[in-house]
Amino acid sequence: MNSPANPLSGGPVRNEQNSQAHRMDNMYRFTRHIYDLTRRYYLFGRDRLVDQIVTDSNSSTLEVGCGTARNLIRLARRKDRGLLFGLDASHEMLETADLSVSRALAGPIVLRQGLAEDLDAKRMFGKEEPFDTIFFSYCLSMIPTWQPAIDAALNNLRTGGTLWIVDFWDQKTLPAWFSAGLQRWLALFHVKYRPELHEALVSIGTSGKALVTFETVGSRYAYIAKVVKI
Numbered sequence: 001m002n003s004p005a006n007p008l009s010g011g012p013v014r015n016e017q018n019s020q021a022h023r024m025d026n027m028y029r030f031t032r033h034i035y036d037l038t039r040r041y042y043l044f045g046r047d048r049l050v051d052q053i054v055t056d057s058n059s060s061t062l063e064v065g066c067g068t069a070r071n072l073i074r075l076a077r078r079k080d081r082g083l084l085f086g087l088d089a090s091h092e093m094l095e096t097a098d099l100s101v102s103r104a105l106a107g108p109i110v111l112r113q114g115l116a117e118d119l120d121a122k123r124m125f126g127k128e129e130p131f132d133t134i135f136f137s138y139c140l141s142m143i144p145t146w147q148p149a150i151d152a153a154l155n156n157l158r159t160g161g162t163l164w165i166v167d168f169w170d171q172k173t174l175p176a177w178f179s180a181g182l183q184r185w186l187a188l189f190h191v192k193y194r195p196e197l198h199e200a201l202v203s204i205g206t207s208g209k210a211l212v213t214f215e216t217v218g219s220r221y222a223y224i225a226k227v228v229k230i
């Protein structure tokens, strides 16, 4: 294990919230072994997001819904990587993440089990200070309670820090058959494009709480949102 004692537990989790952790564990129990191989064909824009994250020797960066840790391992290869943290609902995914981090000699990366909507830098990671950067990569489209997850991320981000999101967009400029087929396929994995999430990010920008910009990935296949907390 590359992280401190009881590394994969972020603290007590309430029963009703355990259901998302169970759903994720059930889904990834076997597929986690082929996750990185298969997802490279449809989770586009991840490297583009990761490469825009600014780190230095004093920075702290958290990925919420880190899965197999492939994004964190990419960050860990930098010379000035700072402190890296990963949170995920699924114990199963975190087993793979832990192994991948060890194999890639990418440690230390602190991994914890917990829910995005419960994020608490102090309780889960023992951090006194908020994070400089938090990112979600194809995670919010799996979380029915995405709004509390965004709120928790902003509450645990320092002023001037950046929240990054890459996730599916509406595919409006792509052929209708493609979009319909993709949505049916994604539904098998509890993934759902959430127009209301995109709208909420726009509203955060207009509210003056943050500066929000969007980039399109592959003709509205996905988007990258950059939310700088003011």
Ligand SMILES: C[S@@+](CC[C@H](N)C(=O)[O-])C[C@H]1O[C@@H](n2cnc3c(N)ncnc32)[C@H](O)[C@@H]1O
Pocket: 020, 024, 039, 043, 046, 064, 065, 066, 067, 068, 069, 070, 071, 087, 088, 089, 090, 093, 114, 115, 116, 117, 136, 137, 138, 139, 142, 143
């Ligand atoms: C599609 S995978 C993406 C993994 C990784 N971010 C990537 O880009 O490869 C989504 C991840 O989010 C996690 N997840 C789902 N709901 C969550 C929640 N409420 N809190 C934390 N993690 C969650 C899943 O267990 C899974 O590992």
